[in-house]
Amino acid sequence: MTTVWSGDALAEAIEAFAPGSVESSAGTDVWLKPDSISTVCEGLKTRTEFKFDLLSSLTAVDYIDHFEVVYHLTSLPMNASAVLKSRVGHGRTEASIASVVPVWRGADYQEREVWDLMGIRFDGHPNHKRIMLWEGYPGHPLRKDYVTYDQSIASTAPGASGGQEGVE
Amino acid sequence: MAIKTQPVTVNLGPQHPSTHGVFRMRVMFDGEEIVDVEPVFGYLHRGSEKLAEERTYTQIITLTDRMDYVSSMLNNQGYILAVEKLAGIEPSPRGVWLRMIASELQRIASHLVATGFLLQDLGALGTPLIYAMRERENILDMFEMLCGARITNSYLRPGGVFMDAPAEFWPALDRGLDDIVNTIDELETYLSGNEIVFSRTKGTAVLPKELLINASITGPMLRASGVDWDLRHRAPYDYYDRITFERKLHTASDNYARYWVRVQEARESVKIIRQCIEQIEPGEVRPSFDDVPRLIRPPVGDAYAAIEGSKGELGFYLVSDGGIAPYRMHVRASSLINLTLLRDMLIGGQFGDLFVTFGSVDLNMGEVDR
Numbered sequence: 001m002t003t004v005w006s007g008d009a010l011a012e013a014i015e016a017f018a019p020g021s022v023e024s025s026a027g028t029d030v031w032l033k034p035d036s037i038s039t040v041c042e043g044l045k046t047r048t049e050f051k052f053d054l055l056s057s058l059t060a061v062d063y064i065d066h067f068e069v070v071y072h073l074t075s076l077p078m079n080a081s082a083v084l085k086s087r088v089g090h091g092r093t094e095a096s097i098a099s100v101v102p103v104w105r106g107a108d109y110q111e112r113e114v115w116d117l118m119g120i121r122f123d124g125h126p127n128h129k130r131i132m133l134w135e136g137y138p139g140h141p142l143r144k145d146y147v148t149y150d151q152s153i154a155s156t157a158p159g160a161s162g163g164q165e166g167v168e
Numbered sequence: 169m170a171i172k173t174q175p176v177t178v179n180l181g182p183q184h185p186s187t188h189g190v191f192r193m194r195v196m197f198d199g200e201e202i203v204d205v206e207p208v209f210g211y212l213h214r215g216s217e218k219l220a221e222e223r224t225y226t227q228i229i230t231l232t233d234r235m236d237y238v239s240s241m242l243n244n245q246g247y248i249l250a251v252e253k254l255a256g257i258e259p260s261p262r263g264v265w266l267r268m269i270a271s272e273l274q275r276i277a278s279h280l281v282a283t284g285f286l287l288q289d290l291g292a293l294g295t296p297l298i299y300a301m302r303e304r305e306n307i308l309d310m311f312e313m314l315c316g317a318r319i320t321n322s323y324l325r326p327g328g329v330f331m332d333a334p335a336e337f338w339p340a341l342d343r344g345l346d347d348i349v350n351t352i353d354e355l356e357t358y359l360s361g362n363e364i365v366f367s368r369t370k371g372t373a374v375l376p377k378e379l380l381i382n383a384s385i386t387g388p389m390l391r392a393s394g395v396d397w398d399l400r401h402r403a404p405y406d407y408y409d410r411i412t413f414e415r416k417l418h419t420a421s422d423n424y425a426r427y428w429v430r431v432q433e434a435r436e437s438v439k440i441i442r443q444c445i446e447q448i449e450p451g452e453v454r455p456s457f458d459d460v461p462r463l464i465r466p467p468v469g470d471a472y473a474a475i476e477g478s479k480g481e482l483g484f485y486l487v488s489d490g491g492i493a494p495y496r497m498h499v500r501a502s503s504l505i506n507l508t509l510l511r512d513m514l515i516g517g518q519f520g521d522l523f524v525t526f527g528s529v530d531l532n533m534g535e536v537d538r
Contacts, residue, residue: 002403053381056474057483059498070485072472072500076381076395079402083472106384108508117217132210132537141218142496148218 002074004028005082013050017043023087032086038098040084044073045103051075052082055104058111060118062144066090067120069097088120092145096121117142134158173199180522182211188285188526189533197519205514207507212537220497225251225326225464228497233320235499236535238281239478241267241274241311243535244324249405250473250484251326255466260455263328264406265448269341270314270323271475272437272444276348277307278478279388279430279437282530286427287359289527290368296355303351306344313337326464328454341445345438352434360428369424373513373525377421383508387480389529392429393421399476411443423521423528430530463492479503479530503535 007025014030015022021036032040044052052073061068071084089095099122100107111122112131119140122128130137136156139146181192190211196204216235220228232243245267252259284300308318314333315323323329359365377393390397398415400408416432418425454460466488474483480502487496506529513525 001409054386055384056481057472057485057498057500059485059500061470061487061496070470072483072485076397081403104384105379105382106505106508108383109504110384113504132213134210141215146218 001079003078003080005080007083010082014040014043017047029083029085032084034086034088034097037084037086037100038103041071041100041103044082050080050082051077052080053077055100055106055110056081058100058107058114060114060120060142062118062142064144065092067095067118069114069120071100094121095119096123098123099125101125116140119143171199175203182208188531189536191531191533191536195514195522200519202514202517202519202522205511207510209504210537212533214538216538217497217499220494222493224492225255225466225494226462228494229322229324230320232499233322234534235501235538236278236477236479236482236503236532237319238532239274239278240319240321241270241323242278242475242477242482244321245271245406246473246475246477246482247484248324248326249475250471250486251464251466253473254469254471254486254488255326255460255464257327257455257460257464259326259406260328260452261407262332262448262451263325263453265444266314266329266333266453267324268406268408269441269444269448270311270321270329272441273307273310275478276434276437277304278530279434280304280351282430282478282527283355283427286423286524286527286530287365289523290365296359299351299355303348306347310337310340310344313340325454327460328452330454332453338445341441345441348438349435352431356431360431365427366424368521368524369427369528370420370422372423372521373517373528374420374422375509375513379509379512380421384505385480385509387477387502387506388429388433389426389480389506391415392418392425394419399474399481403474405473405475407444407447410447411440413440413443423524426528426530465490465492474500477502479532479535480506499535499538501535501538503531503533504537507531507536 007027007029011022011025011030018039021033021040023031023033044050052075054074054076056072056074059070066087067089069086073082088097099111111125114120116130116132117140175196175198177196179194182190192208194206216231229244232247233240235243280300280303284297287296311321312318315321377395380390380393394417396415413436416429418428468490470487472485474481482502483500485498486494489495
């Protein structure tokens, strides 16, 4: 059975090798400061006490006054799992966080999906483009302030009359 | 004398019979050799995650059917486990056994589809695909007995399943399992030792296991590289801790290994279902509506549950604000993430191997685009 790291134990272990990177912890979750995400993830992957070699899932939630990026990590050799979270874009200003693609390549499409649908920028992503929707699509649909069922977006599609010509 | 060639960019898809749905690749060829690949997604994007935010927890089951439409039962199971974890629902034992039987049948169906279409892509037009689809048809007939639907089942409910299996289901299942084994034997007689299959699939698109783990690739693709990682064994959900089964591993990590692992896993699924039939006992198939109401209001919080789907780790992340609909639902789609290494697999290969390699990933566009 998979061992699930408790938030407090994981926060303590992270503080031991990356002091000042943890914001808070509760249950099984650890909240990290956004600027420390690269250091912490690199440490969690390479250090022998964690060995989190597989990034299970990367997603984001819109909490209106801020966004939360959620990382679910798995360690195959230790059969353990952990949850990391990070709050970005307070006050719905420019939301961005460092990309973890240099640590886990599995983050590639998942970060592009979060950018496309939630509008969080991942600094240092090697191919930072939309993945599901077309370039030029207005807004990011999974945000809570997105206006649904707006028919006018059809005109922004590639090849649509009145839309951008020749957009790939 | 070497012939000089110029690189040519070709657009493959989205409407192409070998792209397993609507997938598009821009491929640059130098003669027969692939020099660059750019996948283009989104042609089947329906915004399922956004749609889920305005539906109740029970209504969302129908959305999960339509994600990976060749393994609806498994999608149902992954989603239901997340809801049960979020709302703290204790499932009924008979319901759990029934949904394990259903999802293992679905795994066999999905692996048969993957194998049939892989052989179709190899140029074995018709016969292997018809054999595989004929057997899948029997499984769909059993689903029809269980819930009245064949593809978009919506059979599972939080706490179990919505209806007990009818009496005629059990003899049909018993016969069906024997037929499945016979069909797999038949397929393997023609294919697993076939020299043409060997020469086309062995040694093509080899991926080292460290790279596969780093790229979050799970499921049969990972096990074909020799990594013993199956969530049914490593993080048992439902009653998989009461089941013994072998994890079939291959070490070559090429197209043949991925084919071989799927076929052997289908055989293991038959053994799992037989053990479920032995252990299932009479009882309620889901908790009463007093315990689990039709409108579920989980407490504020979040939950992530993952199952071993037919393509890899299938995870559902749900956030509740205490209302009748989830505040946010995210699907960890193994089909999309398993494509992360598509460029590494294809670049440097031959045009003839392109669709074979693509088929060996076993992806479903409904799940890739959601």
